Amino acid sequence: MTTLSDLKISEVKLEGEHVGKWGMVIDQDICTGCQACVAACSMENNIPFVGEEDSGYGRAMHWIRIERFWEGEYPEVKMTNQQPMMCQQCGSAPCEPVCPAFATVHSQAEQLNLQVYNRCVGTRYCANNCPYQVRTFNWRDYQRPEPLPNQFNPDVTVRRRGVMEKCTFCIQRIHKAQDKAKSEGREVADGEFTTACAQACPSNAITFGRIDKEDTLVYQMMHHGQSHGKKHLEELGTLPSITYMNGGGA
Amino acid sequence: MSEQVSRRDFLKLAGLGAATTAVLTGCGPASRYVTREPYQQMPEYNSVGQSTYYATTCRECAAACGLVVRTYQGRAIKVEGNANHPLNLGKTCARGQATLHGLYNPDRVTDPIKKSRGDSAGEIVDWNAAIQAVADALKNNQPDEIAFLLGTSSDHLFDLVTDLANSTGINAPIRFGAMSMFESRATLSKAAENLFGQTGLPWFDVGNADVVFSFGANFLETWLSPLSYTRGFAQMRKATETKLRGRFVQFEARMSATGGKADEWVSLRPGTEALVALAIGRLVAEIRGGSVPRIFSSVEPADAAEQAGVKLEALEHLAEMFANSKAVAIPGGPALGQSNGLAVAEAVLALNALVNNFGKSGGVYLSALAPNQTEYNRPASSQEMQALVEKMKSGAIKVLFVHGVNPVFEIPNSLGFKDALSNVGQVISFATFPDETALEADYVLPDHHGLEGWGYQRVTTGTDLPVLSGAQPVVTPYYNTRSTADVLIAAAQLAGGSFASALPFADEVEFLEKKVSALMSESNGSFSALDSTAFMATFQQFGGWWKNVDSKVTPNAGSVLNKNVKAEVAEFAGEGEFFFVPFMSPTLGEAGANKPWLQELPDPTTTVMWTTWVEINPETAHELHLENDEVVRVISEAGEIEVPVYLYPAIRPDTIAIPFGQGHTAYGRYAENRGANPADLLGKHFNEAGDLAFAGMKVRIEKTGKTKPVSRLESRMGVYGEELGEEH
Numbered sequence: 021m022t023t024l025s026d027l028k029i030s031e032v033k034l035e036g037e038h039v040g041k042w043g044m045v046i047d048q049d050i051c052t053g054c055q056a057c058v059a060a061c062s063m064e065n066n067i068p069f070v071g072e073e074d075s076g077y078g079r080a081m082h083w084i085r086i087e088r089f090w091e092g093e094y095p096e097v098k099m100t101n102q103q104p105m106m107c108q109q110c111g112s113a114p115c116e117p118v119c120p121a122f123a124t125v126h127s128q129a130e131q132l133n134l135q136v137y138n139r140c141v142g143t144r145y146c147a148n149n150c151p152y153q154v155r156t157f158n159w160r161d162y163q164r165p166e167p168l169p170n171q172f173n174p175d176v177t178v179r180r181r182g183v184m185e186k187c188t189f190c191i192q193r194i195h196k197a198q199d200k201a202k203s204e205g206r207e208v209a210d211g212e213f214t215t216a217c218a219q220a221c222p223s224n225a226i227t228f229g230r231i232d233k234e235d236t237l238v239y240q241m242m243h244h245g246q247s248h249g250k251k252h253l254e255e256l257g258t259l260p261s262i263t264y265m266n267g268g269g270a
Numbered sequence: 271m272s273e274q275v276s277r278r279d280f281l282k283l284a285g286l287g288a289a290t291t292a293v294l295t296g297c298g299p300a301s302r303y304v305t306r307e308p309y310q311q312m313p314e315y316n317s318v319g320q321s322t323y324y325a326t327t328c329r330e331c332a333a334a335c336g337l338v339v340r341t342y343q344g345r346a347i348k349v350e351g352n353a354n355h356p357l358n359l360g361k362t363c364a365r366g367q368a369t370l371h372g373l374y375n376p377d378r379v380t381d382p383i384k385k386s387r388g389d390s391a392g393e394i395v396d397w398n399a400a401i402q403a404v405a406d407a408l409k410n411n412q413p414d415e416i417a418f419l420l421g422t423s424s425d426h427l428f429d430l431v432t433d434l435a436n437s438t439g440i441n442a443p444i445r446f447g448a449m450s451m452f453e454s455r456a457t458l459s460k461a462a463e464n465l466f467g468q469t470g471l472p473w474f475d476v477g478n479a480d481v482v483f484s485f486g487a488n489f490l491e492t493w494l495s496p497l498s499y500t501r502g503f504a505q506m507r508k509a510t511e512t513k514l515r516g517r518f519v520q521f522e523a524r525m526s527a528t529g530g531k532a533d534e535w536v537s538l539r540p541g542t543e544a545l546v547a548l549a550i551g552r553l554v555a556e557i558r559g560g561s562v563p564r565i566f567s568s569v570e571p572a573d574a575a576e577q578a579g580v581k582l583e584a585l586e587h588l589a590e591m592f593a594n595s596k597a598v599a600i601p602g603g604p605a606l607g608q609s610n611g612l613a614v615a616e617a618v619l620a621l622n623a624l625v626n627n628f629g630k631s632g633g634v635y636l637s638a639l640a641p642n643q644t645e646y647n648r649p650a651s652s653q654e655m656q657a658l659v660e661k662m663k664s665g666a667i668k669v670l671f672v673h674g675v676n677p678v679f680e681i682p683n684s685l686g687f688k689d690a691l692s693n694v695g696q697v698i699s700f701a702t703f704p705d706e707t708a709l710e711a712d713y714v715l716p717d718h719h720g721l722e723g724w725g726y727q728r729v730t731t732g733t734d735l736p737v738l739s740g741a742q743p744v745v746t747p748y749y750n751t752r753s754t755a756d757v758l759i760a761a762a763q764l765a766g767g768s769f770a771s772a773l774p775f776a777d778e779v780e781f782l783e784k785k786v787s788a789l790m791s792e793s794n795g796s797f798s799a800l801d802s803t804a805f806m807a808t809f810q811q812f813g814g815w816w817k818n819v820d821s822k823v824t825p826n827a828g829s830v831l832n833k834n835v836k837a838e839v840a841e842f843a844g845e846g847e848f849f850f851v852p853f854m855s856p857t858l859g860e861a862g863a864n865k866p867w868l869q870e871l872p873d874p875t876t877t878v879m880w881t882t883w884v885e886i887n888p889e890t891a892h893e894l895h896l897e898n899d900e901v902v903r904v905i906s907e908a909g910e911i912e913v914p915v916y917l918y919p920a921i922r923p924d925t926i927a928i929p930f931g932q933g934h935t936a937y938g939r940y941a942e943n944r945g946a947n948p949a950d951l952l953g954k955h956f957n958e959a960g961d962l963a964f965a966g967m968k969v970r971i972e973k974t975g976k977t978k979p980v981s982r983l984e985s986r987m988g989v990y991g992e993e994l995g996e997e998h
Contacts, residue, residue, distance in 0.1 A: 049515075050504040052490045052531055053874035055857050059367035062867050063348055069870040072880035072944075076981030080870060080879065085983060088530070088874070090919050094887060095537045097920045099530035099875070165376040167748065168866075170345045219350060222361045222497045223504035267507070267515055 041131040042109070042189055043231030043261035044218070045241040045249065048101035051225040053086045057104060057217035064190060064216035066176050068162035081156040083107070083187040084217055101266055104217070104226065107154045107187035108252065109133055111259030115146035115155065123184070131261070132189055140183040147184060151253050155186045189228070190215040210236040231261065241265070324744040325352050325813030327727050329720030330365040330372075331449060331859060332422035332649075333357065333495045334727035334737070336813040337366065339744040346370055346721055346745050352813045356733045358497040364857055364871055371865035372702070372719055373748070377938030379704055379716035380749040387697070387710050390936065397752055400715050404757060405764035407669045407696055413439035417658060417667045420445045421674025422649050424725040424741065426782060429642075430755050430773065434762065437772040441667075444658050445649040448680035448860040448930060448949070451962055452853070453493055454606035454615075456651035460959035461601070461615030462636060465623075465833060466825040470636030470646045471731050472619065473822065477502035478632035479598040481591055482518045483550075485543045485618050487602025490528040491856035491874075494602075495732030503531070517595075519588060521546060522604065524851045524885060524927040525920030527874035536588070537922050540849040540965065541840030542578035543605040546585070547617035548837050549574035553589030554624050563831035565620050577839060579922075596632045597625050604851050604965035608840035611957035616835045623831050629824025638821035640728030641738045641789055648730075653960030655681065662690035669696045673717065673754050678706035679934060680860055682952035682962070684908040700754040703864055705937045716751040718743070723753050724778050726786065726814070736821050738789065739814040753778050782806070786815070794818050843953045843963070844907035846970035851927040852948040858931030863941035873929065876916050877983035882945030884971075885918035885927040894971075901976040904928070906969045908953040911946040914978040926969065 061067065061084045070079050084106040091098045113133045115124045123139035124146045126132075147155040161181045172178060175192035179185055197213040210229050218226040229238035242249060242263050249265040321340045328335045328349075336355025340348040349367055353360030382400040385392025395403075408416060418431045420443045431443040455471065462472050476482055476489070476499060489499040506516035520532035523540045538546055551566040575582040592599070601618035608614065619634065627633025639646065650658075661667050663686065670691070681687045691697060691710050699711035708714045717723065721744050729737035755778035762769040775781040786809050787802035789795065796816045799805035809815050842849065854860065855873065862868040869880050876883065884904060886896065896902065900915045904926070913928060921927060932945025955963040 047508075050507050052500055052503065053527060054490065054496075054500065055364045055871045055874060056362060056367060058871055059364035059867055060362070062870075063367050063370060069866045072869075072981050075870055075879050075983075076979055080981075080983065082870075082872075082983075085872070086874065088877075094889070094919055094921075094923070097525070098535070099525065099920065102530075102874075167374045168371065168376060170374045170748075171347060171370045173347050174342055216348075219360070220362050220367060222358075222363060222500040224361075224501075225504070267509060 041230055041232050042194065042228070043238055043263070045227045045238050045263045045265060046104055047225045047265045047267070048103055049265070049267040050223045051086070051102040051104060052223055053088060053102040054222060055086065056220045056222055057226065058082055058084055058086065060216040060220035061187070063171070064173055064176070065188070066172050066178050067185075068158070068164060070160075070162055074159065079157070079159050081158065081185065083154075083156065083185065103264070105152060105154060106217075107133060107189075108152055108258065108260035108262045109189055111261065112257055114149045114151060114256070114258060118145040118149045119143070120145070130191065130194060132191065133186075135184060135186055135188065137177055137179050137183045137185075142182040142184065144184065151256055151258065155184050158183050158185055321347065324742060325740070325811060326721065326744055327424075327725070327739040327741040327813065328362070328366045328369065329423045329727070329741070330369055330862070331492065332447075332727070332730070333497065333732065334423070334729045334739040335362065335366060335497055336739055337362065338813070339721060341744055344745060346373055355739065355813055356735045356737050356816050357495065357729050357739070359501065361497050361501070363497055365859050365862055365868065368862065368865045368868045369721065371867055373721045373745070375703065375864060375938060377704060377864065377940075378702060378719070378749060379708065379714055379751070382713070382715045382750070382752070384713055385711070387712065390704055390709055392714070400713065401757055401760045401764060403713055404698065404715070404761035407698065408761060408769055409765040411668045414441060415666065415668035416440040416671075417661070417669070418443040418671045418673070419658065419675060419677060422447045422450055423674060423727050424720070425727045426725040426785065427673060427755055429785060430758060430781060434758065434769070434772045438768045444655065446655045446677070446681070447649065447675050449492060449854065450649035451652055451680070451964065452603075452607070452930065454602070454611060454959075454961040455648045457606045457611045457615050457957060457959040457961045458601070459646060459648055461612055461619055462825065464612075465616055465619055465830045466636075466827070468636060468823065468826055470823060471648065472825070473635045473637040473731050474598050474600045475502065475632050475635065476598065476600075477505035478596070479506055480513070480516050480595040480632065481597040482506060482516065483521070483588070483592060483597065483599040483621070484519070484528065485521045485547060485599065485601045485614060486605030487600040488526045488528045488853065488856070489600065489602065490531060491526065492854045492859055498732030517591065519591070523849060523922045523925045524853070524918075525875065526603065526853060527856050530875055530920075534588070535920070536580060536584065538578040538580055539922070540604070540851065540925060541608055541610070541842065542574070543601075544610055544613040544617045544835065545569060545574040545837055545839060546578050546580070547599070547614065547621055548835065549585055550589050550592060551617070551621050551624055553586055554593040554621070557589060557593040558624075563624070565831050565833050565835055569837040592621070592625065596627070598622060598627055598633055604853065607957070607962060607964040608966040609955065609957055609963050610836065610838055610840040611961060611963065612959045613836045613838065616833070620830055620833070620835065623827050626827070628827040634825060636823035636825055637731035638734060638736050638823070640730065641736045641792065641815065641817060642785065643728055646730065651956075651960035652685070652962035653956045656685055656954070659685055659687050659690045662694050665693050667694050669698065670694045671698050671700070672707050672711070673700040676701070676705040676707050676861065676937070678710055679937070679947065680949070682908070682949040682954075684952060684954045700757070702751070703938055706935055709936045715754070715757055716749070717754040718747050718751045721745060722747045722751070724755075724782055726782065734820040734822050735816045735818060737814060737816040738786070740786070740809045740812070742810040755781060789815055792817060840966055842966055842968045843955050844968045846906065846968040847924070848969050848971065849922070849925040850904075850906065850951065850967040850969040851925055851965055852930055852952065853927060855929040855931035858929075860931065863932055863934055863944070864938040866940045869940055872983040875920075876918065878916060879981045879983065880944065881978070881980060882913050882929060882932045882948075883916040883980055884913040885916050885921050887921050887923040887925075888917040888919055890923045891915060891917050896973070899977050899980050901974045901978050903972040903974050904951060904969050905972065906951040906953065906967050908967075909950040911948065911950050912974060912976075913946050914980050916980060926971070
């Protein structure tokens with residue numbers, strides 16, 4: 021039987037070969053769907069709002085969204101646990117090999133899926149190939165009238181139309197913390213910084229940190245208790261960096 | 271005005287920023303305290319490429335969460351929670367995050383203007399003339415002809431106006447807002463008073479409970495102190511080595527975002543909340559043995575179950591759950607905004623008496639009072655607001671000052687606020703944004719945005735500690751605005767007499783120093799200082815002062831179970847086949863509609879963005895031949911609005927629901943002419959505590975033949991219709 025490793029596809033990285041450095045654990049049982057993470061992400065990452073019409077066409081540019089599904093019928097209807105969905109920073113990302121411009125590349129340093137905006141030519145192949153549907157295409161130069169641009173985060177590129185965008189795990193915050201630690205001659209401590217979504221989350225449903233070090237909170241959460249949580253669509257061999265839990269392993 | 275920003279422009283703008291901010295310095299007394307310098311003379315605390323962080327207090331609602339705002343070369347970049355603040359422990363909600371879209375909103379009021387009513391534009395006056403106008407208004411009218419209508423934040427302005435009122439005899443300020451109306455704060459505190467004989471706002475320790483029963487309370491959305499309740503909810507839900515995962519039951523006719531998190535959602539007929547609570551109480555008492563307390567004895571569980579449209583077995587199972595665990599019951603939301611809202615609050619509070627959780631971990635407390643507070647001071651009930659409207663109507667009010675609230679939009683039409691304005695000689699608005707009330711004013715004297723201003727806000731509920739949350743400017747004022755406190759102080763000086771002696775301050779900051787430094791002598795403070803200047807500086811640096819003493823009050827449980835509660839179904843006003851549930855939009859709140867990123871946040875339950883919708887059960891819609899996006903006319907005895915249909919699978923077939931927050935006719939480009947305002951449908955009916963019976967209406971719907979595509983995040987493919995209830 022042919023296994024994945026026999027195929028020798030260079031883009032397919034197998035577990036063990038590389039371990040994602042940064043990762044997340046999301047507890048869906050305590051996520052209330054309040055949208056604080058969505059707002060925080062938009063403010064941190066200079067994400068444009070697209071307006072009523074374009075958002076109706078599915079062009080809203082949220083880098084993170086809260087999915088909720090229904091089960092059953094009234095009166096036995098149940099809202100399933102909210103599912104914050106963003107780029108899973110796959111270890112073996114389906115979006116990467118299809119980019120003709122090498123705009124979606126894998127970073128060796130952070131083990132993240134990068135999106136290089138000035139390489140992106142807007143083929144949207146990556147979005148088509150993403151099983152999580154978390155890539156958003158910037159369809160227009162969305163207007164942000166003066167003085168709204170005063171709020172822009174200078175650490176994050178302001179994108180123009182025609183490029184693909186997605187969650188970066190707040191890479192600007194990762195770099196800032198790494199630079200600071202380096203200048204102080206130490207390693208980045210667990211919990212020293214976090215992503216905008218995790219920082220805002222009122223119920224602390226999102227935990228961010230190193231998943232390749234055993235002494236971090238994320239690692240503990242991933243490997244604690246009966247259930248290790250689940251990774252979405254991991255049967256596709258994408259090796260996501262985000263672990264979803266329903267009730268903290270209980 | 272509007273222009274597109276490319277990356278290159280952005281870099282240019284970033285370079286220009288420093289020079290721009292230097293130009294903007296120097297308007298208003300705030301500049302005495304805050305300056306932003308150009309690159310060449312960067313102050314020592316600021317350096318190129320480095321951010322500066324300021325602690326302040328969020329003004330998007332009255333909860334008083336602590337913020338730390340990241341600024342960069344004089345511009346506010348990002349809002350974060352203040353990790354040391356006892357109320358929110360570093361967390362923020364979506365509205366707090368989007369407060370920067372208020373600060374840098376393209377539609378702010380930029381200058382003081384004198385105008386005719388109904389006009390949005392007017393003649394720009396200079397601040398001296400504006401202050402003279404305020405002074406004349408104070409001086410040339412009898413004190414009892416002058417009224418202040420304030421929002422629920424910020425407290426320092428309320429204290430200033432209260433001081434002014436106490437020594438000059440003008441009417442005491444009324445505080446009101448749509449949020450306080452939907453929260454029914456008066457009902458909650460009245461119920462506590464009736465049952466415990468104590469005043470105060472009940473606080474429910476959700477975090478340490480094992481079972482939470484909520485009767486309509488939307489405590490994970492906007493209710494009272496959403497961040498602290500959300501933190502409690504997460505704590506309750508999480509299993510640890512020492513406790514099991516807590517369970518949560520919600521009783522309501524329309525599944526709210528809070529109800530969506532419930533383990534069991536009980537869809538009862540609106541108006542039967544009191545009956546159901548009493549029935550559960552009786553069943554719990556029977557399970558626990560002994561005689562049934564008097565308060566529960568008048569209700570027959572089987573009868574209550576039938577009235578509520580739920581099965582008796584379901585109530586028995588819930589009673590079992592409640593009786594055998596560390597349980598807490600919370601009344602709130604639409605359950606209180608009904609004709610028998612007070613009875614609902616009392617019945618639900620009594621459930622807690624049954625399991626004896628008063629003053630215990632995981633139970634009911636009365637909230638700690640804030641440091642400079644001697645008794646709980648709640649916002650006005652709708653009936654108290656109505657009293658002001660009546661006075662205005664009769665011509666007894668000659669001058670009305672409005673700050674921090676948009677009554678023309680927020681108060682239901684049926685209360686007649688807008689009409690009453692025409693009998694008020696002079697209306698002076700301090701609005702930061704050109705809202706509907708500013709449109710009807712003679713003067714608009716814009717206050718700074720909350721992030722540009724000084725102040726403090728009392729934490730009224732949500733933490734064990736007494737907290738006074740401090741606000742300071744994080745950026746220099748962007749426009750030619752001026753702090754309302756400064757305007758009033760200056761005008762009082764000009765008016766002379768008792769006005770001048772009531773506010774003997776150079777400016778707002780001096781007033782704040784006096785108020786805040788009164789706390790210096792208190793023990794167990796979060797910090798101490800040797801002199802008032804140092805105390806004030808530390809107060810700003812930490813974003814407030816709190817006393818490290820658990821000051822929650824244990825309710826007096828003594829006679830609760832021997833009281834009487836009317837075991838009745840609520841009365842509903844008007845004709846129509848549907849119960850009507852208006853609810854506060856969890857993402858927009860009362861004043862979020864002008865912030866574009868709040869508009870584009872999907873509603874937590876429906877995922878709708880940018881507009882108003884009416885939620886109808888898919889079965890009902892099928893019978894009425896209604897589809898998604900079809901615009902219907904919703905008609906009540908008080909008015910009618912047109913809204914598109916959203917087939918909502920988690921609402922009773924006899925109930926429809928509409929979110930509050932949209933339907934503005936002014937308030938800037940992102941809010942104007944968008945959606946509809948369900949407050950137009952609300953009649954003038956109050957409950958026994960004086961809160962509006964906003965959920966006590968019956969309405970009917972008519973087709974209009976129009977459709978409006980509703981923008982929503984969720985996929986439309988296969989949603990509802992024939993495949994109702996399938997997972998997508």
